[in-house]
Amino acid sequence: MKTKSFYSFPEVVAHLKTGEPTLYHSSQTSTVIPFEKLEGVLKSNTVMGNLSTIKGSLEMLENGNLKVTGFVTWKEAKEFCLSKGREIMTSPTEELAGVLAGIATSCTGERSFGFKNLRSQIVELTYINYEGAEVKLSAEKKLDCGVDLSSYQKDFSHYVSYKNAPYPRLEFETDLMTGTEGQLGVIESAVLKTIEHFPETYIFMLLPKWEDNFEPHLEVFKAVQSFRNQVRACEFLDSNSLSFLPADKNPGNNNDVLFLEIKKDEFENIYENLLSHLTLINEDQIFEMNASKCRELRVSVPRAIFEANSRMGVTKKGTDVQVSAERFRDLLLFYREMGQKGVAYNLFGHFGDAHLHFNYMPTPDKNDFCNEQLESLYSKVLEWKGSPFAEHGIGLLKRKFIAPFYNDHQKSVFRELKKKFDPKGQFFPEGFMTC
Ligand SMILES: Cc1cc2nc3c(=O)[nH]c(=O)nc-3n(C[C@H](O)[C@H](O)[C@H](O)COP(=O)(O)OP(=O)(O)OC[C@H]3O[C@@H](n4cnc5c(N)ncnc54)[C@H](O)[C@@H]3O)c2cc1C
Structure with missing residues (x-):
């Protein structure tokens, strides 16, 4: 397999004109593309095209929107915005x-609870098409785009409130690049909305292990839904996930934790109107944590799990399922059953959005099981009309699982889009659109 690093967009244009099939990538943190063992997974003539070598730039526009060009990480973008008194x-x-890349994967995260998905924050973007021309959306x-989307949109209407449906939105021009995974x-560049920065704080709640009793969890889930304007994130880490941390960094002490991100000056309001009304959680189970400590905790748990899984030498067996509020109890019951199969596991994620990552940590002999x-x-998710991959996308690893979620409407739209926008089959030809 050939690899190629690009140092400028004109170099990308020159490569595009060769028509060589290429998987353009940036940081390679996708959990659905096995970057470490692509041999035999990608077609032998597919080139790995590295875009992370293109020096990025950031610009805060007068109206407070952020323009991102080239390779910029979320960390850099966040720090840049904070230096201007703003936040993404x-x-x-x-x-x-x-x-x-986040636009390409329609990435989301904990703040989608309060601020919806990344798609809703994109103002405009520029991409390079198969002819090497810059196109603004x-x-x-x-x-x-000359493709009949009427039946596709009708099917999509069920999923409008989901972070990501089983297929991309394709409603506005920018959707052409959002969640279509390259x-x-x-x-090449994008303009994103930002907001004024206000200091935030985190409220932690200790809960029993969800395997034993998830009623307190569901009480918080229900209560928090009417606070989406004040609560930016409602996140969950179960006792198994927390056990990957050193004891002095584990706030759970053998319990599950749920935590809320709020603006500091909303603390009294949230305490009085939300937390004090909870009947299954006592005051002594609630505490505050500062932003940097919480951030460290939030990042270190999935990283530790990801690394532990890699050490086992098995591909990640994690889920990325979002269901409707009505189905959340069913999902938890299903995960509880999955946890009783004799394979180590953990559960964490975006609780307020009924979107959790259940991870099996199998030994290689339990892989097929x-x-x-x-x-x-x-x-089950298909039967519940939920979204099987609401955050991390499809890539290569989820292709076989997503196929049953596509009917003729989606398949024919994908075929038409590929014909029109990728006539030479050079953009990630192994992606989900060719399922
Ligand atoms: C510990 C951990 C935590 C994670 N947490 C989250 C999370 O909270 N939310 C979330 O959404 N994801 C999360 N992810 C998954 C991953 O970070 C995202 O999918 C991310 O958007 C991938 O970005 P990347 O730069 O690594 O892209 P890569 O992995 O390099 O590429 C991903 C895809 O984007 C396409 N692509 C990249 N750049 C471009 C471009 N310029 N133009 C067109 N296509 C492009 C590639 O073709 C590929 O299909 C997590 C991953 C890990 C390991």
Whole structure:
């Protein structure tokens, strides 16, 4: 397999003109592309095209929007915004991932609870098409790309309140590059909305282990839904996830934790109107944590799990399922059953959005067994009309699991889009659009 690093967009244009099939990538933090063992997974002539070598730039526009060009990480973008007294509203846990790649994967994160998904924060973007031309897309213009999207949109209407549906939104022009995982072009720059920065704080709640009793968890889930304007994130770490941390860094002490991100000056309001009304959680189970300590905790848990899994030498067996509020109890019950199969596991994620990551930590001999368990989960998610991959995308590893979620409407739209925007089949030809 050939690899190629690009140092400028004109170099990308020159490469595009060769028509060579290429998987353009940036930080390679995607959990659905096995970057460490792509041999035999990608076609032998597919080039790995590294965009993370293109020096990025950041510009705060007069109206407070942020322009990102080239390779910039979320960490850099966040720090830049803070230096200008502003904040970006998307906060993926992996801060070393690229912002433009985040658009390609329609990345989300804990703050989607209060600020919705990244898609809703994109104002405009520029991409390079198969001819090497720069094309500007606006989030204010309806997508009119010569492909009949009527049945596709009708199917999509069920998923409008989800962070990410099983297929991309394709409503406005910018959607052409949002969640399409680099299969229709290379994103060069984007303008994102930002908000004024106010100091934040985190409220932690200790809960019993969800395996024993998840009623207190569900009480918080229900209560927090009417506070989406004040609560930016409602996150969960179970006792198993926390056990990966050194004891002095583990706030759970053998319990699960749920935590809320709020503006500091909302503390009294949230305490009085939300927390004091909870009947299944006592005051002595609630405490405050500062932003930097919480950030460290939030990042270190999935990283530790990701690394532990890699050490086992198995591909990650994690879920990324979001369901409707009505189905959340069913999802937890299903995860409870999955936890009783004799394979180590943990559960964490975006609780307020009914979107959790259940991770099996199998020994290699349990690999196939875990895949079977996941297949039965995805059948249930299909039956529940949930979203199987609401955050990390499809990549290569989820292709076989997503296929049952596509009917002829999605398949024919994907075929038409590929024909029109990728006639030479050069943009990530192994991606989900060719399922
Ligand atoms: C510990 C951990 C935590 C994570 N937490 C989150 C989370 O909270 N939320 C979340 O959404 N994801 C999360 N992820 C997944 C991952 O970080 C995201 O999918 C991220 O968007 C990938 O960015 P990247 O720069 O690493 O892209 P890569 O992995 O290099 O590429 C990902 C995809 O983007 C495409 N792509 C990259 N750049 C471009 C471009 N300029 N134009 C067109 N296509 C492009 C590639 O073709 C590929 O399909 C996590 C991953 C890890 C390891």
